[in-house]
Amino acid sequence: MLTHIDKQGNPTMVDVSAKQVTHRTATARSIVVLPDEVLQHLADGDLISKKGPVFQTAIIAGIMAAKKTGDLIPLCHPLGMDNCSVTVQVNEQQEIVIECTASITAKTGIEMEALVGASVAALTVYDMCKAMSHDIVIKETKLIAKTGGKRDFKRA
Structure with missing residues (x-):
């Protein structure tokens, strides 16, 4: 159904x-x-561009986007999140790994808020770095885990 x-x-x-x-x-x-x-251009744990610190800006953009999910995705419930955090790290393959974790005490889940937050943070990295190269790829966005509701989920 x-x-x-x-x-x-x-x-x-x-x-x-x-x-x-x-x-x-x-x-x-x-x-x-x-x-x-x-x-x-990676220095002191952040990428520095002409537009400013890339990772710090992406974190703020991700949190702001997660808060706006109900306005962006049709049929999503508007939610007042209890918390939202975004982390940005460089992994061993020299990829930028962005994670957004959102939480709420409510009758409906918060997966879309986490997905929108991670996605917009990734788009912000692209936007802030495109003057240096357009050979930037947002490789994947996926749900890693969720708790609460009918069933929990954790990607292997």
Whole structure:
């Protein structure tokens, strides 16, 4: 059964009025691949561009985006998150790994907020680095884990 389609086949929000309020968390990850000409600007744990500190700006953008998810994704419930954090790190393959973790105590989950936060943080890295190279790839965005609601999920 599709949850965003009513009995007449029309789009609808999911009715969460009968659901239990539970503590819910979700973590999403986006990976950005940068070419060497961009990575050479890595200093003191951040990338420095003409627009400013890339990672710090991406963190702020990710949090702001997660807060706006209900405005961006049709049929998402507008949520007042309890918390949202974004981390940005460089892994062993010299990829930028962005993780967004959001939490709420509510009747509906918060996966979309985590996914939007990670995605917009990745897009912000692209935007801030594109003057150095357009050979930037946002490789993947995926849900890593969620708790609360009907079932928990953790990617292997």
